[in-house]
Each structure stands twice: as C-alpha cells, then as structure tokens.
Amino acid sequence: MTTFRLAIVGAGPAGIYAADILLKAERKFDVSVDLFEQLPAPYGLVRYGVAPDHPRIKGIINALRDVLDTGRIRLFGNVLYGRDITLDDLRHHYNAVIFATGAARDVNLDVPGIDLDGSYGAADFVSWYDGHPDYPREWPLTHREVAVIGNGNVALDVARTLAKPADDLLETEIPANVYAGLKASPVTDVHVFGRRGPAHVKFTPLELRELGELRDVDMIVHDEDFDLDPASKAAIETNKQIFVLNKVLNSWRDRTPTGASRRLHLHFWARPVEILGENGAVTGFRYERTTPDAAGGVTGTGEIREVPVQAVYRAVGYFGSPLDAIPFDERRGVIPNREGQVIDDDDELVHGVYATGWIKRGPVGLIGHTKSDAMETVKHVINDQANWWLPAAPEESAIVELLDSRGIKYTDLGGWHNLDQHEIAQGVAQGRPRVKIVPRDEMVAVSRAE
Secondary structure, eight states, rough: OOOEEEEEOOOOHHHHHHHHHHHHHHTTTTEEEEEEOOSSSSOOOOSSSSSSHHHHHOOOOHHHHHHHTTSOOOEEEOOOOOOOOOOOHHHHHHHHHHHHOOOOOOOOOOHHHTTTEEEEEEEHHHHHHOOOOOOOSSOOOOOOEEEEOOSSSHHHHHHHHHHGGGGGGGTTTTTTHHHHHHHHHOOEEEEEOOOOOOGOOOOOOHHHHHHTTTTTTEEEEEEEGGGGOHHHHHHHHHHHHHHHHHHHHHHTTTTOOOSSEEEEEEOSEEEEEEEETTEEEEEEEEEEEEEEOTTSEEEEEEEEEEEEEEEEEOOSSSEEEOOOTSSSSSTTTBBBTTEEEOOTTOOEEEEEEEHHHHHHHOOOHHHHHHHHHHEEEEEEEETGGGGOOOSSOOOOOHHHHHHTTTTTOOOOOHHHHHHHHHHHHHHHHTTOOOOOOOOHHHHHHTTTTT
C-alpha cells in the first residue's frame, strides 16, 4: 500500500486534532503526518493564549500530549511558513497540506483615539503575560485606572490579571518578568465595558465566578444596568448558562465595598465612542449609554459618559493573518473555504490545500468545536485523494534534508520533551508547576540540547 504524506501547518489544538483524526482513518489509507509550527513549542493558544491562573483549561494539553506521544506524528518546531518553508516546498514533499494557523491578532476597534499611547490590544497583552517569545519582555504597567473593552472571556482574563495581586500568581507558571511587572503595577481601578446588557455577556460561568473571588479586590456593579427588558428576562429564564451568569452578577449587587486596595467595575449598556487623550497619551474613555432595540440588538440613547483612565485594552475579538501564496478573506480574517476545502477568488477549489480551526471558521467556539471542525476537514482530505499534488511523495528524510540545507534550527518532539522537562524542573525548584522559558533562542537551545 502506498504511504501518503500530509503536512499540517500549525501545532495548536486544531492541527493536532487533525493529525489524530487522519491517523485514526488509516484503515482507509496509509498516511504519515508532519506538523510544522512557527514556535519552538507546540499547543498554540493553549500555551500562549490562556491566562496562567487557569490550570483547568490548560489541562487540555494533557490530551494533546497523548496524541503527539503516540510516536506517529513528526513535529518540526521553530519553522515559519512563508520564510523557512514555502508552499512550493510542501508541494514537492507532500501529497496535501492542512493549514491550522489559528487567529492571534486583535480585531481593530474603529473609534477616535485608538492609536494613542496607552491603547493596547488584548491579544498582545495576553501574549506578554503568557511568555510568548516574539513579544517584548516588558509591558508598560504604569497606570492607576484602566479600561477593558469587551464582554468575553478574554476581557475577563485581562481584567483579572490586571487586578489580581501578583503574589497570588506565584503558584502558576507565570514568567518571572511578568510577575515583576504586575507586582510593581500601581493599578487601583479596572473598568470593563460591554455594549449590551448583563443577559448578553459572552463569559462562561467559571470565568465570572473566579472574578468575584479575587483577594483584596472589590467588585462594583451598577443597579441601573439590571433594569432588564422582556427579551433579557426571557433569556435568563430559558438558558441555564445565562441564568447562572445573571445569578452571579446579581450577587455582587448586594456586596458592601470592603475598602480593598483595588476595584473591578463592570459597566453594561456602554458603546465605545472615543478614547480621550492629551499630548498623545490616553486620559479617559468616552462611551454612550445604549438600550435594547426591537431587533435583538442595541441602539444609542444619546447619553454620553466619561471615565478617567490612563490605559485602554480592547478585547473585541481575534483575527487571522494572511499566509503566503494562500487565498485570504481580509474582511473575515480567514482562509476562504468550503467545509475546509480552500477556494480561490473565483470560488474554485485549490487542490491539495485545506484549512481547519480558527483560520477556517473564525475565532468562535470551544475545544469541542475544534474537534468537530477538524473531522469535517479531514473527511474532505480523505475523499479528495484524486486531487492531491503527487501520486507519491518523497521519502520522509527529504524534508529533514531540506531544512538542514537551509540551516533551520528546527525543534522536534524529543526537543519539546527536553524543554517541557526543563521548565517543570525549574518550577519544582520554586514550588511551582513550571517556570516557562521566554526567549526563543533559549527555548531552541534547551530543545536541541545545545
């Protein structure tokens, strides 16, 4: 039986699940899978997009590790598609490729003042506090009053990280430079703004509950935001998750401020109007009060309010990045596709090229969606063999020889085990689960035992 060779670009959950599903389908065909990842370590946003104080969510890494450790998938880390390896290279070494590169950029927020000094994207901040190797080691945590725009879990992660006492993060894998920055932060007030009401938030109950359990932080909500319209009341009565979220939020209305050193304010019915500034720096946040419309959305009331802040974080969504020689939808931030089959500007199939995960469908859904999404894509990969690039791919050693000839310091699965064990050992010495290595060159050196 001919062994088909497939490449997957991106070693986050989407890429790893796709590899697992492909290998489990081998009764239909014999296949070998190579994963290419631009970072020296796998797991994507599970490693670099989840707040360090969420070990339960990071537990998904255990399932991903089990897939990689079957020994049936080759990992090539520290290899950037479009620079170290191209589409032409993949065409010459594989029968087909699946892109699983995710969505890691911040969605833009089109309001005046968004480019002021002190205005940040939440994704950049998350990458900093998660120790992403391609981001600066320092973050300007010099502000006492901060606004976070958004009503999803990323907004809560940002707000919680800013407000939480840094010492309470020492039991996590937080990098040393991040702890030092948060420890020195003078923040006293964090304001979270949502365009709609409390019955329309995108938080998960676990995330919201954790917010109210922060030490030395008072939760501030406003009674005026809980004058609910009939649609909101119906949502609370019919949706269990919304019911729980509403119960948590209402419990905070009865709290008496304790005089904590920090306060976390939740503002609903607040549409961003402008980020205020002086001398090029943020000085405040201006918003318009909204009210429900008759179509399930909101409309402005004309009432304008301002809150003094010196920094603004926008957490209004993630956006994909274009890939060299691959079609890209600039409006949606995804690779255009039909159920994972990539299509060009003329709506024609690009044979041998597929997509899965957030770069396929946009940044929506949880891990369960990622699995089902990968299954849909892999179904087409298997059924499209007649349209693959090569009748037979080169030997597995050919891609290794190519990377070596270009001087690419790639990391493999054994190298990831080296790095993983090194970080865990550093953590044990400090009574922590791990201490994450941040500099890319150090990650590569440890991985390659250099």
